[in-house]
Amino acid sequence: MTASTLERTAPAAEPAVKPRRRLTGAGFMRAYVWVIIAWLVLPIAVMILFGFNDTPGRYNQSWVGFTFKWYARLFELSNLTQALINSLLIAVVSSVLSAALGTGIGYALGRYRFRGAGSLNLVMFATISSPELIMGASLLTLFASLQVGLGAVTITIAHVMFSISFVATVVRARVMTLDRSVEEAAADLGATPWVTFWKVTFPLILPAVFSGVLLAFALSIDDFIVTNFTAGTTETFPLFIWGATRIGIPPQVNVMGTLIFAAGVLFAVIANVRSRKATKKD
Amino acid sequence: MKNRVKRQLAPYLLVLPGGVWLLIFFAVPMITMLSLSLQEGDIVNGYRFTGHWQTYVDAISAYQTQIVRSLIYGAITTIILIALAFPVAYWIAFHGGKRKSTYLFLLLLPFFVSFVLRTISWRQILTDEGPVVSPLKSIGLVGDSFHILGTPAAVIGGLVYNFLPFMVLPIYVALERIDPRVVEASRDLYADPITTFRKVIFPLALPGVFAGVLMTFVPASSDYVNSEVLGSSGTTMIGQVIQAQYLVNSDYPTASALSFVLMAVLLIGVFTYARMLGTEDVMKVAAR
Amino acid sequence: MSAPNFSDPSLLRGLTQRRFGRRDALKLSGLAATGAALAACGVQGKGASNSASAAPDAIAQFWNGKAKNGKLSFAGWPLYMDPKQPELKQFTAKTGIKVNYQEVIQEMGPWFAKVQPQLSAGQSIGYDLMVITNSFQFTQFRDSGFLAPLDLAKLPNYTKNAGDAYKKEAFDPGNQYSIPWASGMTGIAYDRSKTKRDITKLSDLWDPAFKGKVGMFSDIQELANFGLLAVGADPAKSTAEDWDKAAAKLKEQKDKDIVRKYYDQSYVDALGSGEVWITQAWSGDIFQKNISDGTDFQFVIPEEGGTIWTDNMTIPITAENPVDALMLMDFFYEVPIAASLASYINYVCPVPAAQAQMRADAGKLTGEDKDAALAVANSKLVFPTAAEYAKLHYYVAFESVSEQQKFQKTFEPIVLG
Numbered sequence: 001m002t003a004s005t006l007e008r009t010a011p012a013a014e015p016a017v018k019p020r021r022r023l024t025g026a027g028f029m030r031a032y033v034w035v036i037i038a039w040l041v042l043p044i045a046v047m048i049l050f051g052f053n054d055t056p057g058r059y060n061q062s063w064v065g066f067t068f069k070w071y072a073r074l075f076e077l078s079n080l081t082q083a084l085i086n087s088l089l090i091a092v093v094s095s096v097l098s099a100a101l102g103t104g105i106g107y108a109l110g111r112y113r114f115r116g117a118g119s120l121n122l123v124m125f126a127t128i129s130s131p132e133l134i135m136g137a138s139l140l141t142l143f144a145s146l147q148v149g150l151g152a153v154t155i156t157i158a159h160v161m162f163s164i165s166f167v168a169t170v171v172r173a174r175v176m177t178l179d180r181s182v183e184e185a186a187a188d189l190g191a192t193p194w195v196t197f198w199k200v201t202f203p204l205i206l207p208a209v210f211s212g213v214l215l216a217f218a219l220s221i222d223d224f225i226v227t228n229f230t231a232g233t234t235e236t237f238p239l240f241i242w243g244a245t246r247i248g249i250p251p252q253v254n255v256m257g258t259l260i261f262a263a264g265v266l267f268a269v270i271a272n273v274r275s276r277k278a279t280k281k282d
Numbered sequence: 283m284k285n286r287v288k289r290q291l292a293p294y295l296l297v298l299p300g301g302v303w304l305l306i307f308f309a310v311p312m313i314t315m316l317s318l319s320l321q322e323g324d325i326v327n328g329y330r331f332t333g334h335w336q337t338y339v340d341a342i343s344a345y346q347t348q349i350v351r352s353l354i355y356g357a358i359t360t361i362i363l364i365a366l367a368f369p370v371a372y373w374i375a376f377h378g379g380k381r382k383s384t385y386l387f388l389l390l391l392p393f394f395v396s397f398v399l400r401t402i403s404w405r406q407i408l409t410d411e412g413p414v415v416s417p418l419k420s421i422g423l424v425g426d427s428f429h430i431l432g433t434p435a436a437v438i439g440g441l442v443y444n445f446l447p448f449m450v451l452p453i454y455v456a457l458e459r460i461d462p463r464v465v466e467a468s469r470d471l472y473a474d475p476i477t478t479f480r481k482v483i484f485p486l487a488l489p490g491v492f493a494g495v496l497m498t499f500v501p502a503s504s505d506y507v508n509s510e511v512l513g514s515s516g517t518t519m520i521g522q523v524i525q526a527q528y529l530v531n532s533d534y535p536t537a538s539a540l541s542f543v544l545m546a547v548l549l550i551g552v553f554t555y556a557r558m559l560g561t562e563d564v565m566k567v568a569a570r
Numbered sequence: 571m572s573a574p575n576f577s578d579p580s581l582l583r584g585l586t587q588r589r590f591g592r593r594d595a596l597k598l599s600g601l602a603a604t605g606a607a608l609a610a611c612g613v614q615g616k617g618a619s620n621s622a623s624a625a626p627d628a629i630a631q632f633w634n635g636k637a638k639n640g641k642l643s644f645a646g647w648p649l650y651m652d653p654k655q656p657e658l659k660q661f662t663a664k665t666g667i668k669v670n671y672q673e674v675i676q677e678m679g680p681w682f683a684k685v686q687p688q689l690s691a692g693q694s695i696g697y698d699l700m701v702i703t704n705s706f707q708f709t710q711f712r713d714s715g716f717l718a719p720l721d722l723a724k725l726p727n728y729t730k731n732a733g734d735a736y737k738k739e740a741f742d743p744g745n746q747y748s749i750p751w752a753s754g755m756t757g758i759a760y761d762r763s764k765t766k767r768d769i770t771k772l773s774d775l776w777d778p779a780f781k782g783k784v785g786m787f788s789d790i791q792e793l794a795n796f797g798l799l800a801v802g803a804d805p806a807k808s809t810a811e812d813w814d815k816a817a818a819k820l821k822e823q824k825d826k827d828i829v830r831k832y833y834d835q836s837y838v839d840a841l842g843s844g845e846v847w848i849t850q851a852w853s854g855d856i857f858q859k860n861i862s863d864g865t866d867f868q869f870v871i872p873e874e875g876g877t878i879w880t881d882n883m884t885i886p887i888t889a890e891n892p893v894d895a896l897m898l899m900d901f902f903y904e905v906p907i908a909a910s911l912a913s914y915i916n917y918v919c920p921v922p923a924a925q926a927q928m929r930a931d932a933g934k935l936t937g938e939d940k941d942a943a944l945a946v947a948n949s950k951l952v953f954p955t956a957a958e959y960a961k962l963h964y965y966v967a968f969e970s971v972s973e974q975q976k977f978q979k980t981f982e983p984i985v986l987g
Contacts, residue, residue, distance in 0.1 A: 247838075
C-alpha cells in the first residue's frame with residue numbers, strides 16, 4: 001500500500017502556503033504524529049519479537065530467550081501451513097474474479113448512462129458500507145437454506161462478493177477521468193469498438209484494475225469475519241489464529257505474520273519507488 | 283442500426299456478470315435472512331416459515347443492553363477517532379512536506395498484519411501480568427486485582443486502534459484537496475489562524491470527517507473481535523451475540539432477527555446523521 | 571502503478587459520494603419482492619431420518635464396501651493427548667495407518683454449528699473421527715443422522731475391556747453411535763498463590779473477594795450445572811423452576827462483576843496468564859498444564875459436588891476413512907494403550923484393567939517418576955471409587971426438544987448478555 005497516488009493529486013502550489021505558517025504548536029504536533037505512529041506500530045513490534053521467543057510450552061506469553069528456531073520450524077504445523085495455503089489460493093482466485101467482474105461494472109458506470117445504474121450504485125454502496133457481520137451471516141443463511149456445504153468455494157464466493165464493489169469503485173473513478181478524444185481518434189481511424197477497447201481504453205484503465213486486484217487481494221487475505229461464517233471446517237490463516245487464541249498461539253504464527261508483514265512492506269516500497277520513477281518520467 | 287442496439291446493450295452486458303453475483307450473494311441472502319428471522323423450529327428438525335414476529339420481541343428484550351452498549355461503544359470510538367485523527371491528518375496535509383507519503387505509509391503499516399493478530403498482540407501487551415499492568419502493581423499504584431483487559435476501556439481502545447487509519451485517510455484527502463489560495467485569502471483578510479481553521483479549513487474538511495465516520499462507526503458498532511479478545515462478560519457487544527447465536531447455539535431465527543435489528547438501527551443512524559449535518563446535498567452536488 | 575490503497579482518492583471519493591434516495595429505496599423493495607419466492611423455503615433439518623435407535627440394516631448399509639485407506643483425520647480437544655502422540659505413533663507402527671490429529675474442538679456448541687452445514691449437505695468435514703461430549707449437542711448430532719452406526723463386532727477390545735458403566739450410557743443406549751474416549755469431572759481450578767487460601771466450596775466462585783478474577787464456562791450446560799448445584803438442585807432431576815433459580819444465581823454473580831468472562835477451553839490459558847484466579851475447570855486439564863508449563867495450580871471437586879460427563883469417539887456419517895477410524899477407536903481400548911493415555915491426560919479411564927497396568931508400569935520406574943506415576947494410577951480422578959461417584963452429578967436430561975430450547979433460552983442470556 002503506498003501513497004503515491006495521493007502525491008500525484010496533491011495541488012502543485014503546495015509550497016506556497018509554507019512560508020507563512022508559523023504555528024507555535026507545529027513541533028508539538030509533529031511529536032504527536034510520531035506518538036500515534038509508535039502506538040500503531042507497537043503491537044506489530046510485539047508480534048515480531050515473540051516470533052523469536054524461545055518458549056518451551058504451548059503458551060507463547062512471556063519472554064524467555066532469543067531463538068531463530070521457529071523460523072527453521074516454520075512449516076512444522078501441517079494445519080497452519082494448510083491454512084496459509086488456503087488463504088493465498090482464495091485470495092488469488094477471488095481477487096482475479098472480482099477484478100474481472102468489478103471492472104465490467106466500473107467501466108459501464110463510468111462510461112454509459114443506462115437504466116438500472118442507480119440501483120447498481122445503491123447495491124455497491126450497500127456492500128461497501130454494510131457490516132461484514134451481516135454480510136457473512138446472511139450468506140450463511142443462504143447456503144444453509146440451499147443446503148450448500150461450506151468450504152473454500154463458499155469463502156471465495158463471499159470474498160468476490162465484497163471485493164467487486166471496491167474494484168468497480170476504483171475503475172469507475174479512473175474511467176470518468178479518461179480523455180475520450182483518444183478513443184474517438186481510434187474510432188475515426190476505423191477501429192471497431194472492440195479493438196478500441198482492448199488497444200486503447202484497457203491499457204489506460206489497467207493501473208486502476210491492477211490496484212483493484214491488489215485491494216481485493218489484501219481484503220481477502222486478511223478477512224476474518226465473513227470467512228468465519230462461510231468456512232465450515234476449512235481454515236484460513238486468520239481463522240487458524242482465531243482458533244489458536246484459545247489454546248495458545250504457536251510461535252510459527254508470529255513468524256508467518258512477520259514474513260507476511262515484511263513481504264507486504266517490501267512490495268509496497270518497491271511499487272512506490274517504481275511509480276515515483278514513472279511519474280518523474282512523465 | 284444494429285450498431286446502436288449493440289451500443290445500448292454494452293453497459294448491460296458489462297454489468298451482467300458482476301451484477302448477478304451481487305444480486306445472488308448480497309441481495310438474496312438479505313432476503314433469506316429476513317425469511318429465517320420469521321421462521322420457527324430447531325436446527326435438527328429444520329425451520330419453517332410461520333411469520334413469527336415474536337422472535338424479534340424476545341430477541342430485543344433479551345439483548346437490548348448489548349445493542350445499546352454497542353452503539354455507545356461505536357459512538358465513543360468514533361468521537362475519539364475524530365479527535366485523534368484530525369490533528370494527524372492536518373499535520374500531514376499541511377506540514378508533511380515531501381514526506382507526506384512516507385507518513386501515510388507509516389500510518390498504514392498495521393494493515394500489513396492480520397486484523398486478528400494485531401488485536402491478539404494488544405491482549406498480550408495488556409494482559410493482567412503483562413508489561414503494562416505488572417509494573418503498576420509492583421509500585422503499588424494499583425491493587426492486586428486491577429486489570430485493563432476486560433474493561434470497556436480496553437475494548438474501545440482496541441476499536442480505536444484498529445479503525446484509526448480509516449478516519450485519518452478520508453480527512454487527509456479532504457484537507458489535501460483544499461485549494462491553498464482559499465487559505466491564503468482568508469489570511470489576507472486578516473483572519474487569525476483559529477478563525478481560518480474554524481471558518482475555512484474545518485468546513486472544507488467536513489466531507490472527509492463524514493466519510494471517516496461512515497467508515498468507522500458502522501464496523502465499530504458491529505464488531506465482535508475486539509470485545510471477544512479484549513473484553514469481559516461485562517463488555518459483550520451485539521456482534522458477539524449475533525455471532526454466537528449463529529455459530530455456537532445454531533439458533534438461526536434469533537440470530538437473523540438480531541442481525542436485522544442491528545442493520546436497521548445502523549441504517550437509521552447513518553441517515554439521521556446525514557440529514558443532521560446536511561451533508562447529503564453537498565455530496566449529491568459533488569457527485570455530478 | 572500503485573499498490574492497493576485505502577488512501578486512493580478515487581476509492582475514497584467513490585465511497586463518500588453516492589447517497590441513495592427514496593427512489594432507490596423503492597427499487598430495493600422491488601428486489602425484495604423478487605426474492606419473496608425464496609422466503610417461503612426454510613432451512614431443512616435432517617431430523618427424523620435417524621433417531622435414538624438405528625434401523626436394523628443401518629450398520630450393514632453404512633459399512634458395506636468400505637475399506638481401509640491407510641490414513642485418517644482425528645478431531646480432538648486440546649489437552650487430550652500427550653503432544654508427542656505416543657499412542658498414535660504405536661498405532662501407525664502397528665497398522666500402517668497415518669493419523670492426522672488436530673485439536674480443533676474446544677466447546678460443543680461451536681463445533682456442532684461449524685460442521686452442521688457441511689454434514690447436512692452430505693459433505694465431508696475433513697475428519698473421520700471426532701470426540702464429542704454427552705451434552706445436548708450429542709443428541710443433535712445423533713438425531714440429525716450425522717453419526718455413523720458402529721459395528722460393535724469390529725470393536726473386540728472395546729467389548730472385552732470397557733468398564734460396565736461405559737457400555738450402558740444413557741445418552742447412547744447400546745453404544746450404537748459412540749464409545750467413550752474418557753470421562754471427566756467438572757470442578758474448580760485455582761491458583762493458590764493468588765487466592766491465598768484453599769478453595770473447597772462452590773460458593774467460593776461467588777466470593778466478592780475474587781471480583782473480576784472468576785472464570786465460568788460458556789458451555790450452557792456446564793454453566794447451568796454449577797448454578798443448579800449452587801442453589802441446591804441436582805442437575806439430572808432439575809425442573810424448570812430450578813433453572814430459573816439457578817439462572818438468577820448466575821446472573822447475580824455476573825451483575826456483581828465477579829465473573830471475568832465465560833470461557834471455553836481457553837480458561838486454561840486465562841488461569842496461566844493470571845487473568846483468572848479461580849475458575850470452573852475440567853479435571854485432567856490442570857494436571858497437564860502443571861506438567862507442561864511447570865505451574866502449580868490446584869483442582870478440586872467442590873463439597874457440594876461436581877459433575878461427571880463422558881467424551882465419546884464418533885464417526886461422522888460423511889467420513890472418508892471410517893474403517894481406519896473404527897480401528898483406531900478399538901486400538902484405544904487395548905489395555906496398555908488405555909493406560910498410557912490415562913497416565914498422561916489424567917482423565918477418567920473407561921478401561922478398569924488399565925489401573926493394574928499403570929501400577930505395573932510405574933513399578934518399572936524409579937524415584938520421583940515412580941511416585942508421580944503411582945499417584946496417577948491411584949488417583950481418584952482417574953479411577954473414581956463408588957464414594958467418589960456418589961458426589962458427582964449427571965447432566966440435565968431433556969425429555970423433548972422444546973424443553974431443551976427452554977433451558978437454552980434460560981441460560982443463554984447469561985453467557986451472551
